[in-house]
Every structure is written in structure tokens, then in C-alpha cells.
Amino acid sequence: MPDPRALLRQMFDAAVSAAQPRDCLPPHLPxxxxxxxxxxxxxxxxxxxxxxxxxxxxxxxxxxxxxxxxxxxxxxxxxxxxxxxxxxxxxxxxxxxxxxxxxxxxxxxxxxxxxxxxxxxxxxxxxxxxxxxxxxxxxxxxxxxxxxxxxxxxxxxxxxxxxxxxxxxxxxxxxxxxxxxxxxxxxxxxxxxxxxxxxxxxxxxxxxxxxxxxxxxxxxxxxxxxxxxxxxxxxKPGDARLAGNAIRMIATPQMALEAAAAVARAAGVPVHILGDSIEGEAREVGIVMAGIARQVRTHHQPFTPPCIVLSGGETTVTVRGDGQGGRNVEFLLSLGVALNGLAGVHAIACDTDGVDGQADIAGALLAPDTLARAWALGIKPRASLANNDGHGFFQALGDSVVCGPTLTNVNDFRAIYIDADPVA
Incomplete structure (x- = not known):
């Protein structure tokens, strides 16, 4: 099987590439x-x-x-x-x-x-x-x-x-x-x-x-x-000043998810797209996604591992702390806390514009040993989450994803890789 970390990053890059104006804009010109x-x-x-x-x-x-x-x-x-x-x-x-x-x-x-x-x-x-x-x-x-x-x-x-x-x-x-x-x-x-x-x-x-x-x-x-x-x-709809005007959607989150899915399938990993418009508090979405990942890993339901589950949309963060926020890293940290080091589960969460929140960081990667490495450095994952300090948490571990301005924007990208149980 491919290296999960490398594959997840390749999938994010493919999602961004699929929404590049140089490719998706010219066919729509009048x-x-x-x-x-x-x-x-x-x-x-x-x-x-x-x-x-x-x-x-x-x-x-x-x-x-x-x-x-x-x-x-x-x-x-x-x-x-x-x-x-x-x-x-x-x-x-x-x-x-x-x-x-x-x-x-x-x-x-x-x-x-x-x-x-x-x-x-x-x-x-x-x-x-x-x-x-x-x-x-x-x-x-x-x-x-x-x-x-x-x-x-x-x-x-x-x-x-x-x-x-x-x-x-x-x-x-x-x-x-x-x-x-x-x-x-x-x-x-x-x-x-x-x-x-x-x-x-x-x-x-x-x-x-x-x-x-x-x-x-x-x-x-x-x-x-x-x-x-x-x-x-x-x-309002029907206003005469808008009559005859046209609106064309040239790139969407769904297109980006499908491009990422193609990369995973080419690597031999089945992919399941859960939705391109998932909303809600980032940390709550993280808990839900952790429950899905655990069910897949433990009971092979609703999907059989190894597999990857993809989702897009735009979560929200109710800011209560003073950390370095960002809805993608908030989601990812919440996911990690809920998984609590579950073996065989890796994840990535990034904003396709290259900026998560107000930091010039797209997002981060999560691994089964993420929490253990944080504890070894004296970092308390739950405290970081409570302080809305997702960027601070993942930067300290060297797990941030930094790609610079992508020159496009099709919302958030989330992918969870769930490996099969090792053969005894």
C-alpha cells in the first residue's frame, strides 16, 4: 500500500490543480x-x-x-x-x-x-x-x-x-x-x-x-x-436590470474532490466521497468523522478498509481562545483527540486557497502518533483545542501543510485514510 502521508498530500495537490483557472476558465468564454x-x-x-x-x-x-x-x-x-x-x-x-x-x-x-x-x-x-x-x-x-x-x-x-x-x-x-x-x-x-x-x-x-x-x-x-x-x-429575482445576464460555474468543490479521488484510485485505494457541502462547528464535525473512521477501522462499516473518505464544505469556529485558529486545523485536532491514537488512521485537512484562517498555512496532516508526539513535547492536545490553537499545535510537530497562494479557492478539503487491520 502507498505511504498514507504522501498520498494524502498528493490528493490535496490534485484537488487544487483541478480548480486552476488556466484550465477551467477558457471553455466558458463567449x-x-x-x-x-x-x-x-x-x-x-x-x-x-x-x-x-x-x-x-x-x-x-x-x-x-x-x-x-x-x-x-x-x-x-x-x-x-x-x-x-x-x-x-x-x-x-x-x-x-x-x-x-x-x-x-x-x-x-x-x-x-x-x-x-x-x-x-x-x-x-x-x-x-x-x-x-x-x-x-x-x-x-x-x-x-x-x-x-x-x-x-x-x-x-x-x-x-x-x-x-x-x-x-x-x-x-x-x-x-x-x-x-x-x-x-x-x-x-x-x-x-x-x-x-x-x-x-x-x-x-x-x-x-x-x-x-x-x-x-x-x-x-x-x-x-x-x-x-x-x-x-x-x-430580487425578476429584476429587469438582471435580465439576459448569465452565470457560469467553472469550478466547484465537487470537481476538486473527484480529482483527488482519481489520484487515490490510481494508487489502488478505494475512495468514498461523503459530501462537498458539510457544515457545522469544526470540532463537532471532527468528532463525527472520527466516529465514522472508527466504525470503518473496527467493524468494516459502512466501508471496508483500506479506504479513504473525502469531504468538503465550510465548517465554522466559535472563537473562545486566543490561539492560532483556522477551521481546518481545528477540525483536524478535534479528529485527532477523538481518535486518541487509533492505529491505521491518517488524515489531512486544508483550505484549497492555501490559507486556513488568517495564517499563511493551508492546514495540516494527522497520524496515529500525533497525540503521543505532542505529549512528548509537553503539549496538551485538549488544551490546544480549547484555546483554538490548531496551527500552534501542528506547527510545533512539523505537520503543517504550507503551499503558498494557490491562486484558486474551492473551499475546504478533508481526507481520512483508514488502513486495513494488519495480517496476524
Whole structure:
């Protein structure tokens, strides 16, 4: 059988490779329009998407996209700017204003190609009148710590933004808008990817208020007024300004999982994909996955080992400690604590954008001896978990996965290798 650690890393690399814009974007490009072609966009993959578009576009084009600091790539005709993630900054707000200005005065025979990927909610930040950048920053921090799902967070964001919730597409009217999406959200809902700047939004201001109340998040009077009066309402399905626009999903978490599964099968290991949209508290998902792994290892149910179980999606972390967080390493540490050194079980959990939480670390690897090695160093796994210190834990063991900016983002990648019982 192959080395579990090496195979798990190869599978993660394959998942990332499957979502590279250079391969998945060109087949979705339309014919050039009679008028102008303007390229706009935001997200961790947007710069690489822009480069792929430039290399395959036959006519004239110009535009501006915003990506995360460190994720820019050289382009000749499309300007690339960088901004902050996951909490917005002035650079992102300036970029959003410039993008809105760029699409003013377009005509019906013009084409806007909008390149959207995960991270765009923070990178393309322009609050509605009355809401300050500082207000948005404070709210983002509170949402990130609250344990709210990505769908809930983006519902709130859509109703406080001048560009999200379909408003960017409305600004392009009457030009035709083609949005090319790389999905990083469970369910691949366009309204949730970068908070849907070109997508109609069925949620309401009342929904956003309910979410803030659910997680006991206080907001300034200006935000509460926008939501209570409905002044922050987004564009709804059927809005005439969105008619004729198109949205195409060019890469998804499921595609990445299938690419990883192909690598394992080529190595002779059966693979079972549990789902591409698994959500919940990271540590609770870790406990559930540990129970599945133990059942497979001990009772050969519901799968026969050796095998690998794969899953994707986006878990959440309710932050209570002050450690170096990250939902993937939180999941992995919880998995390890629950397995308690169970023989024959290895795992990897990484974010496909190369950044888990706010650390430039994609995730980590887990082995049967992980807890024993930690104890030998005087590190208490349960204490690290309680302190939300997954990165600190795995860094100390030399088990972090560091790959740098991947220039794409199809959400979290989790793989558990479960070996067969050794022959007596």
C-alpha cells in the first residue's frame, strides 16, 4: 500500500490543480461582442482568472479585478489590485468604487465579464451610505468569531453593501453581464459566492436582522436603521436590470474532490466521497468523522478498509481562545483527540486557497502518533483545542501543510485514510 502521508498530500495537490483557472476558465468564454469588453471581479482566484482570460481572448478588453494581498499575477490589459481578507480595508473599498466607475455608461452591445471567487466579500467592500468602513470591519470580525455559517454571514453583508446582492450587475445595465464563478461555498449558490455581486438575492433585510439577533451581534444605529427600514434591500429575482445576464460555474468543490479521488484510485485505494457541502462547528464535525473512521477501522462499516473518505464544505469556529485558529486545523485536532491514537488512521485537512484562517498555512496532516508526539513535547492536545490553537499545535510537530497562494479557492478539503487491520 502507498505511504498514507504522501498520498494524502498528493490528493490535496490534485484537488487544487483541478480548480486552476488556466484550465477551467477558457471553455466558458463567449464570442466577442460588437461593443466593448470590460473585465471586473474580486476574489482570491480573480487575478489568475484574469490572466487566463487575457491569454484566450481574441479582441480588445480592459478592466480591473481585486485579489488578496500576495495573490496578484502579472496581466497586460487588466489591472490587478490587492486588498485585505478576511477583514476589509481601504484598498478594497477604493477598488470597489473604481470598479463601479468603470461600468458606468455602458451600452446594450457591450459585454462585462465578471470574475468572482471566494474571498470577494471582503475584497470588494463598499458600504451603503451611512455605514463606515470601520463599521463593516467590526461587523466582519464579530461574524467571523460568532460561529455563523458562510450563508448567514453573506446574507448580512449583502444588505449593507453598495455592490453585493446583485447591485454590481445593476450598475452594468444595459450591458450584458457574464459572471464566471469559482465556488467556495456549500451548495454552490451564486448569491453566496463573494455575497453575489451579480446575482439576484431572495433573502431580505429582515433575514439579516434575525441573524444578528441570533448570534447576539450588536451593530451601530446606522446599520440597524438600514435593515429595519428595508433601505438596505438587495436586488430580487425578476429584476429587469438582471435580465439576459448569465452565470457560469467553472469550478466547484465537487470537481476538486473527484480529482483527488482519481489520484487515490490510481494508487489502488478505494475512495468514498461523503459530501462537498458539510457544515457545522469544526470540532463537532471532527468528532463525527472520527466516529465514522472508527466504525470503518473496527467493524468494516459502512466501508471496508483500506479506504479513504473525502469531504468538503465550510465548517465554522466559535472563537473562545486566543490561539492560532483556522477551521481546518481545528477540525483536524478535534479528529485527532477523538481518535486518541487509533492505529491505521491518517488524515489531512486544508483550505484549497492555501490559507486556513488568517495564517499563511493551508492546514495540516494527522497520524496515529500525533497525540503521543505532542505529549512528548509537553503539549496538551485538549488544551490546544480549547484555546483554538490548531496551527500552534501542528506547527510545533512539523505537520503543517504550507503551499503558498494557490491562486484558486474551492473551499475546504478533508481526507481520512483508514488502513486495513494488519495480517496476524
Amino acid at each position: 464570442a466577442a461582442p460588437r461593443g466593448r469588453t470590460i473585465v471586473i471581479g474580486a476574489g482570491k482566484a480573480s487575478a489568475e482568472m484574469a490572466r487566463a482570460l487575457e491569454q484566450h481572448w481574441p479582441g480588445e478588453l480592459a478592466g480591473l479585478v481585486v485579489t488578496r494581498y500576495g495573490y496578484a499575477v502579472p496581466c497586460e490589459r487588466i489591472e490587478i489590485v490587492e486588498a485585505a481578507h478576511p477583514v476589509p480595508d481601504q484598498a478594497g473599498m477604493t477598488a470597489a468604487r473604481r470598479i463601479l466607475a468603470l461600468v458606468q455608461g455602458l451600452r446594450a452591445d457591450d459585454l462585462v465579464i465578471c470574475l468572482i471567487s471566494g474571498g470577494g466579500s471582503s475584497l470588494l467592500a463598499l458600504p451603503l451610505d451611512g455605514v463606515t468602513l470601520a463599521d463593516k470591519q467590526d461587523l466582519n470580525r464579530a461574524l467571523l468569531k460568532s460561529g455563523a455559517t458562510i450563508g448567514e454571514m453573506n446574507c448580512v453583508r449583502r444588505h449593507l453593501s453598495a455592490v453585493k446582492g446583485g447591485r454590481l450587475a445593476a450598475a452594468c445595465h444595459p450591458a450584458r453581464v457574464l459572471t464566471l464563478l469559482i465556488s467556495d461555498v456549500p451548495g454552490d449558490d451564486p448569491a453566496d459566492i463573494a455575497s453575489g455581486p451579480t446575482s439576484a438575492d431572495p433573502s431580505t433585510c429582515a433575514d439579516a436582522l434575525d441573524i444578528l439577533q441570533r448570534y447576539a451581534i450588536g451593530v451601530p444605529p446606522a446599520i440597524r436603521t438600514l435593515l429595519e427600514t428595508g433601505a438596505g434591500e438587495s436586488l
